[in-house]
Amino acid sequence: MEEDVQLHSRAEKLDMMAAAVPVFSRQISVSEFSCHCCYDILINPTTLNCGHSFCRHCLALWWTSSKKNECPECREKWEGFPKVNILLRDAIEKLFPDAIEQRKDDIQQNSDVSRSLTAFQKYGNDQMSAAPNARRINPRGGGFFSGVLTALTCVAVVLLGYHWSSREQEDDLLVHKPVSRWSAEEVIHWLGQLGPWASLYRERFLLERVNGRLLLTLTDEDFARAPYDIENSSHRKAIMMELDRVKTLGVKPPQNLWEYKAVHPGKSLFLLYALKSSPRLTILYLYLFDYTELFLPFIHTICPKQEEEELEDILAKLLDLKEPAWKQWREFLVKYSFLPYQLIAEFAWDWLEVHYWTSRFIIVNAMLLSVLELFSFWRLWSRRELKTIPHRMWSHFWKVSTQGLLVAIFWPLIPQFVCNCLFYWALYFNPIINIDLVVKEVRRLETQVL
Numbered sequence: 001m002e003e004d005v006q007l008h009s010r011a012e013k014l015d016m017m018a019a020a021v022p023v024f025s026r027q028i029s030v031s032e033f034s035c036h037c038c039y040d041i042l043i044n045p046t047t048l049n050c051g052h053s054f055c056r057h058c059l060a061l062w063w064t065s066s067k068k069n070e071c072p073e074c075r076e077k078w079e080g081f082p083k084v085n086i087l088l089r090d091a092i093e094k095l096f097p098d099a100i101e102q103r104k105d106d107i108q109q110n111s112d113v114s115r116s117l118t119a120f121q122k123y124g125n126d127q128m129s130a131a132p133n134a135r136r137i138n139p140r141g142g143g144f145f146s147g148v149l150t151a152l153t154c155v156a157v158v159l160l161g162y163h164w165s166s167r168e169q170e171d172d173l174l175v176h177k178p179v180s181r182w183s184a185e186e187v188i189h190w191l192g193q194l195g196p197w198a199s200l201y202r203e204r205f206l207l208e209r210v211n212g213r214l215l216l217t218l219t220d221e222d223f224a225r226a227p228y229d230i231e232n233s234s235h236r237k238a239i240m241m242e243l244d245r246v247k248t249l250g251v252k253p254p255q256n257l258w259e260y261k262a263v264h265p266g267k268s269l270f271l272l273y274a275l276k277s278s279p280r281l282t283i284l285y286l287y288l289f290d291y292t293e294l295f296l297p298f299i300h301t302i303c304p305k306q307e308e309e310e311l312e313d314i315l316a317k318l319l320d321l322k323e324p325a326w327k328q329w330r331e332f333l334v335k336y337s338f339l340p341y342q343l344i345a346e347f348a349w350d351w352l353e354v355h356y357w358t359s360r361f362i363i364v365n366a367m368l369l370s371v372l373e374l375f376s377f378w379r380l381w382s383r384r385e386l387k388t389i390p391h392r393m394w395s396h397f398w399k400v401s402t403q404g405l406l407v408a409i410f411w412p413l414i415p416q417f418v419c420n421c422l423f424y425w426a427l428y429f430n431p432i433i434n435i436d437l438v439v440k441e442v443r444r445l446e447t448q449v450l
Contacts, residue, residue, distance in 0.1 A: 033092050036073045037062065041099050042092055043107060047085040050076040056084060057113045060120035081124040174252040175259045182212030193255050194242055197235055204228050216247060256354050261423065266411050269419055270404070272426045276369065278400045279340035296324075302335075302346040303328040341366040341373070361431055368434035375441040 035042050037058035044056035052073045054062075059082065062072045070077045093100050107113050174186060182190070187210050191198045208227055210218075220240050223230045230236050245253050254260040261268040274282040286295040305325055324332070335343050345366035348359040380386055 033088075033096070041096055041103060042088070043100065043103050045085045045088045045092065046082045047088065048076075048078045048082055050074050050078075053085065053088065057107055057117055060116040061113065063120055063123070064116040081127045175254050175263050176251060178250055179212045179216060179246050179252070182215070184209045184211050187211060187215055190246075190252055191239075194238060197232075198239075201228065201230060201235075215243070218243070257351070257358060265416070265419060265423075269423050269426075270407065272423060274400070274404070275344055276365070276426065276430065278396065279344065279369075280336065281397065281400055283336060283340065283343070296322075298343075298347060299324050299328060299332055301350050302343050303331045339370060341370040358427065361428055365431040365434060368431060368438050371438050372434065372441065375438075375445070378445075 033042050033045075034040060035045075035055040035058055036052050037054050040055075042053060042055055045053045046056050046059050047053045048071050050071045050073070052071050054072065059072070063069075068077075174182070174190065177186075184206065188202060188205055191202065191205060204227060208214075220236055222228065223236045223239060230239070242253075252259075254263045257268075271282065274285070283295075283298075286298065300322075303324070305328060332343075345363045348355075348362040348366070352359045380389065
């Protein structure tokens, strides 16, 4: 109803202007309806936000040559995509029909104008197809969801400040401190990290005041006899295995995320970003170049040999350097092919007792990334672009490899403070960003369905 009223009022205005032509024909001239570019009569006049009007082809030629969304006259940027001023166009066609026909014939003979108009209209179609989705996703630019994101960001900032304020913890010192210089309290701390079962022998080590030098001299027979009296052979085996690693390295090996980051800052940052952007390639990298140190503990954690082994502590899985069984490989390959982020989530799940909040951030982020990956495949399937997957995979492989090479080259030049900021950003802030991306994908899908 409103559109009919608008069309009727516009028709009345045109009729009034046409009727006034005979009376005011001497006062109206072509110059009053001229383009600000070519200074000739307007053809398909397009009025910008600033109020200047141009021929449609003049504006297209300007945009093609400059690639700028701004007025050719005053250089003010326009908003959205300029449309033809229908009221002004109809008025000019009624007032100057002969001049309009002559100009249209001249323009049609110019091939540059046709190409520019086609490119300009294609750009406008792309803009208009993206604009409705953007308005549908966030019509008011805020609301409840923005408040949730703000709250989650505040939580992440608090956690970030907590970890930065606790960098002088004993954990970080032991991974750099030689074993021979460990105090009795540090030996107890090392023993406690072997597992809950190690608390049974805490008092015995305290009574003997075992420091680092004495720890290096102890053998399996010493642990079996008084005053230690460790009768459980499995416990003695676990202590000796970890003690051998300490003797080999000369320091305490990293046993949690923060210790590993302290020892391997570059690799931890690389793995954090690589697993997010390309989990399959990153896990393949671990298999090829870090098989014993990282890949074996990873696969034994996410794909244990037997169900009863799921009750073991995380350190036992990290120390398990045996070759995986076929059942483990089969389970691993299925998840690796279809749900690679689930592997990361399962690995973080086993570290919940060690990293309460950090593991939860990693699990949530893995779930969100899995959803985004599923949306990507759905988009390719709906557009019938599944044939482009090999090409996309190769482009992605080349991009990731190039970025990894550049990081390896410029790594010594990057300040440690910048690396820490990137590390904590990827760990705590990326999940918050991915929540926003998932919501946008869901709403875009709803828009397509409707």
